Amino acid sequence: MCGIVGILSRDAAAPQLVDGLKRLEYRGYDSAGVATLEGGRIVRRRAEGKLRNLEAKLAAEPLSGRAGVGHTRWATHGAPTEANAHPHATERVAVVHNGIIENFRELREELTAEGAVFTSQTDTEVIAHLVSSLLEAGAAPRLAVAEALKRLRGAFALAFLFAGEEDLIIGARRGSPLAIGHGDGEVYLGSDAVALAPFTDEITYLEDGDWAALTRSNVEIFDENDAPVARPTVRSAVASVVVDKGQYRHFMAKEIAEQPEVVGHTLTRFVDMTSGRISLPAGADFDFSRLDRLAISACGTAYYAGLVARYWFEKFARLPVDIDIASEFRYREPPLTPGGLALMISQSGETADTLATLRHCRAQGMKIGAVVNVPTSTIAREADVVFPTTAGVEVGVASTKAFTCQLAVLAALAIKAGRDRKVLSEADEARLVASLIEVPRLMAETLHLEPEIEKLASAFAKAQDVLYLGRGTSYPIALEGALKLKEISYIHAEGYAAGELKHGPIALVDENVPVVVLAPFDVLFEKTASNMQEVAARGGKIVLITDAEGAAHAGETFATLVVPKAYAFVSPLIYAVPIQLLAYHTAVFMGTDVDQPRNLAKSVTVE
Structure with a gap:
């Protein structure tokens, strides 16, 4: 997770x-940089590797400007080089960015045709040139950013510094x-309260x-429609700790909300965003072409991630999958x-059970892969x-963001397996990867359902x-x-x-039993809809989770939640x-200990 800091200071901002x-080092990073205004001009210092490398550059070439932005980067588009490190800048604007810009290629082509010269491989540099082009056309900084945001597709956080704008x-x-x-x-800007502590x-x-x-004397906040809004100011309890609930009542709520960000960063480890191809991390490459079968084992929520993966591996790679709960795997003694x-x-x-299964498989001469x-x-x-x-x-204790990050990794591995086994074409891979890249944005949009779910x-x-x-991959999500x-x-x-209902x-x-139906409008929707009718005929309260097309074809329900x-x-x-939000708000309504439910522990280290 990239880190962002912005400061309008009374003294030198760089330190x-x-x-x-x-x-923000706990988020992980591979390069870092800062930009400040020196005599009204944007000046940057950037370095590969750890912050000590950036500090050495700043010691050799100090910056004295009182306005600045800083960034720790986890490489997404392009290698972790100084040229790809943030901030990215033109003569008019510098920007730091956390997230993924899905439509950066088309924007880059458009801006290049207008004369923009790109010096990095990143999607972020597109933002700098887009805002700069609007500034060149006469827009003030606020208007330039507001217009640029409307052109960007993806999930992101941004901070902008403007030449000549010391405040x-x-x-x-x-x-x-x-x-x-x-x-x-x-005044300060940061990825979370920890950075501002x-x-x-x-x-x-x-x-x-x-x-x-932000100015030193005033903060103006606008919503996505550019309407002025007021957001509450709270007192943070963060000191030296690196984990904080922020504005959330519980850690679980915060971790649900973090999913667009962390899933995006997980995907960047497995997807070459520039080419739209799967690219496994260094040391994690594996050739699936030589496999006849794949064995998957896990416990609890991780097991359900494995169940989803079975559908993916078998459909997209034609690779048979054996999957078992870890506590049963070795006792079943599968060949x-x-x-x-x-x-x-x-x-x-x-x-403990998963580790024991690992060692059992090792003893049988198998190679071991770990999604951890x-x-x-x-x-x-x-x-x-x-x-x-x-x-x-x-x-x-109840896993949320770890689960969806596991799904992201397993999805990438299934595509890799499909390519290795020559089941998927290059075009197939491009299409599937493009759908993965959209996930952080779609998750962010889905979070807007929270008031309805509450x-x-x-x-x-x-x-x-x-x-x-649920049917198909929606069945493990139902579990x-x-x-x-x-x-x-x-x-x-x-x-x-859903087919087992009868x-x-x-x-x-x-009439006292809520029935949650997970039914995207796909080839299985019609069959699931018939199961809904069976429930409705018996007075069950149907809560349908579907997309707009599914909602239009669903008929009457107790409630319908429409996802993108x-x-x-x-x-x-x-x-x-x-489904995470539904469980969370039900638990909050009932007054249970959401983060530490009774009888449960975060990691089960005994059998």
Whole structure:
């Protein structure tokens, strides 16, 4: 997760920028840079590697400007070189950026045709040239940014510094977080309150779609329609810690909201954003062409990620998949192929049953792959190849962002397997990768359903039983939805393949049973709709989660939550968001301990 800091200071900004960036080192990065105004001109210092390299440059070539922006970059578009490091700039504007600009290629072609000269491989430089072109056309900085934001497609956080504007920084967010810090004659901008802790504890959190114009004496905030809005200022408790709830009531709420950002960063480890191709991390490349079967094992939520992956590997790579809950795998004693691949999925990398399964597979002569969030964990250390998720610290016991990051990695691996096994063409790969790149934006849009979902919480809180139904890849998401509700609200819930409804579960349906139906408008929608009619005929409360087309064809429901239309391949990542929010708000309504539910632990390290 890239880090952003912006400062309008009374003294030299560069040392403060570096101090703020140090607070964001936990996010991971491979280059860093700052830009300040020196006599009204934009001057940059950038360096590959750690912040100490940037500090050495600043010691050799100090900057004295009182207005500046800084950035720690995790490479997405282009290698981690000084040329690709942020800030990116023209003579008129400098910008730092966290996120992915989906339409950067078409914007780059357009701007190049107008005479813009690009010096990096990044998508971020497109933003600088786009805003600069609007400034050249006579727009004031605020108008230039407002117009540029309307041209950008993706999930991002941005901070702008303008030549000749010693008392102005503009920030914007769509999907990725951004916070404003208020000081005495100073103002700050940061990816989160942690970055601003050395300077202030008075924080204003921008809401999704907001942009803000900061001066030392005033902050103006506008929504996505450019209408002025007021956002509350709160006192942050952050000091030296690197994990903070921010404006959220619980860590789980914060971690749900972080998903557009962390899924985007996970994808950048596995996708070459410039070419639109799968590119596995260094040391994690694997040739799937020699496999006859793939074994997957995991526990809990990670197991459901593996179930989704089975659909993907078998459809897009024609690779048969054996999947088992880790606590059952070795006791079932399945026949294993020496030299084959066993894929372990674990957020912590310390799950006892998954680790035991790893060692069982190793003893049978299999290669071990690991999808883990902690690269120093036992599972990661004992695996032959590690496919890292970059969810960051997940404090809530009920997994949210770790789950969707696991799905992102597994989706990329399925595409890689499809190409290795010559099932997918280059055009197929490009189409699937393009749909993956859209996921952070679509997740951010889905989060806007939260007020509707919160209203449903009271109805769910009265239920003793809840059913979740889905077909295809929506079936494992139904299982995950039921697990989430059980984990944190303590309401009994079960997930079923929708076609199994008439084979028993329908006996439970009456007017007191909410039935959550996950049904994107795809080739399976009509069949799922017929199951909905069976529920409706028995008085069940149908809560349908679908897209606009599905809603138009669905008929009457108790409630319909409309998510953005997405390519069927990536729908599990999008539909995970509303089921997480539904469980969260039901639990909050019931007053349970959301972050630390009874009887549960974050990492199960004993059998």
